[in-house]
Amino acid sequence: MKRMNKKTISNILIGLVAVSSLNAQSPVTVERQSVQRSGSDLVINMRVDISNMELGRNRTVVCTPLLQKGDSLMALPPVIVNGRVRQIAYERRNGAVLVQPGEVVVRRKNKTEQKVDYLMKVPYRTWMNRADVSMVTDLCGCGWETLQNDKSHLFAINLEAPEMKPVPVFMAPAAEEVKKRALNGQAYLDFPVNSTVIRPDYRKNPSELAAIRSTIEAVKENKNATITHISIKGFASPEGTYANNGRLAKGRAEALLDYVKELYDLSGIRCDVTSEPEDWEGLETRLSASNLEGKEDALAIIRADEPADPDAREWKLKQLPVYKQLLNEIYPALRHSDYVVEYNIRNFTVEEARDIIYRDPSQLSLEEMHRVALTYPAGSDEFKEVFEIAVRMYPDDPVSNLNAANIALQNKQADKARRYLVKATPSPEKELAEAIVLMLEEKWPEAEAALNRLTDKPKVAEAVAANLKIVKQMQE
Secondary structure, X not given: OHHHHHHHHHHHHHHHHHHHHHHHOOOOEEEEEEEEEEOOEEEEEEEEEOXXXXXXXXXXXXXXXXXXXXXXXXXXXXXXEEOHHHHHHHHHHHOOOOOOOOOEEEEOOOOOOOEEEEEEEEEOOHHHHHOEEEEEEEOOOOOHHHHHHHOEEEEEOOOOOOOOOOOOOOOOOOOOOOEEEEEEEEEOOOOOOOOOOOOOOOOOHHHHHHHXXXXXXXXXOOOOEEEEXXXXXXXXXXXXXXXXXXXXXXXXXXXXXXXXXXXXXXXXXEEEEEEEOOOHHHHHHHHXXXXXXXXXXXXXXXXXXXXXXXXXXXXXXXXXXXXXXXXXXXXXXXXOEEEEEEEEEOOOOHHHHHHHHHHOHHHOOHHHHHHHHOOOOOOOHHHHHHHHHHHHHOOOOHHHHHHHHHHHHHOOOHHHHHHHHOOOOOOHHHHHHHHHHHHHOOOHHHHHHHHHOOOOOOOOHHHHHHHHHHHXXXXX
């Protein structure tokens, strides 16, 4: 038994040396080749040239073509090349019966040009579109599995992958009963010390007042808008006493509202003024973002619970070296009046909305945009563009983000879809979109499992069935 094993091992080693020699001389080449898909099959047609192969009469070489892409591998039926004596034995032993269906068996006639036509049909798999075709040449009978590291590359397959068109489900947003909108602004008006009277020409007041007028006029001049409410909130800085700052914040906000009322007819429009004597929150925010040296000491005082009295707290700030910089660089920005102009936009017909969406989409509700999208063929450029406009106008809305994710999926942009889906709320439509992301990433088992979890969801059942069909086709 031991002598038998040694002999067997010796024969294998001799065979391996012979194969290595053959491979080094490139005994097998391909003269021409064509690969195409035919229904559910891949058809491989090539002419194998064995003219460089010198084969002893008692030898057999098994040439096994391999298809490989990454971890996917398929061995095709081999081309068996026999020496004269081996061919006779093969024919006596097998007759017309092949050891493996599809294999090609030829006798090698040394020192002659010899070519073998090879036509093979195998079940198609998507990974084959970009597979490599190589050949394992086996002299020792070791099998292609043992020798595949010594394979010689023949050619690469370059087929167009079948187009995958996933089927998402878009969500219709709820209609707005009243389309409420608002424009916000901040006015940094300059007043003489302790004054609450607006002087339009004083310092930077002309530009600040112009900004307020522009905000109001943008709404008043919109024939589709109706102003419903104007609110102004005044703030003062902590400099000075809290009581006096309260008077200034309130009086200056009221002065701004009076200024607006003198310019525009605001009859029937609700107007109100509120105030905050000292903008400590704004002080903390601006100081935190600054590079002032010693700001941490100031922030500790601002954030402390004691002293609760604002004047006592400001006195502590005055003792710090950084106070002078606070006074000159931070406090001026704390003296402001915030204003909000609220208004309603009328509803539009689909025809009107189709025009407005490209001119001023801010006037449309999400539901109106959705109705516009439905006037275009599903999946068309116009259809996609409307949903992309919608998510730009409503960037935090769960429905706009879900529908934008679906557009990204139709464009085969899995990463972009994932970013939108973060803002989409849980729903069967979102789960379907997440399953389609897996499809685009070619994670077929995971995609199939995700889709199967949705088969009992009526809202997406039809789309789930369509996508499961795609998954099955792509795995065939």
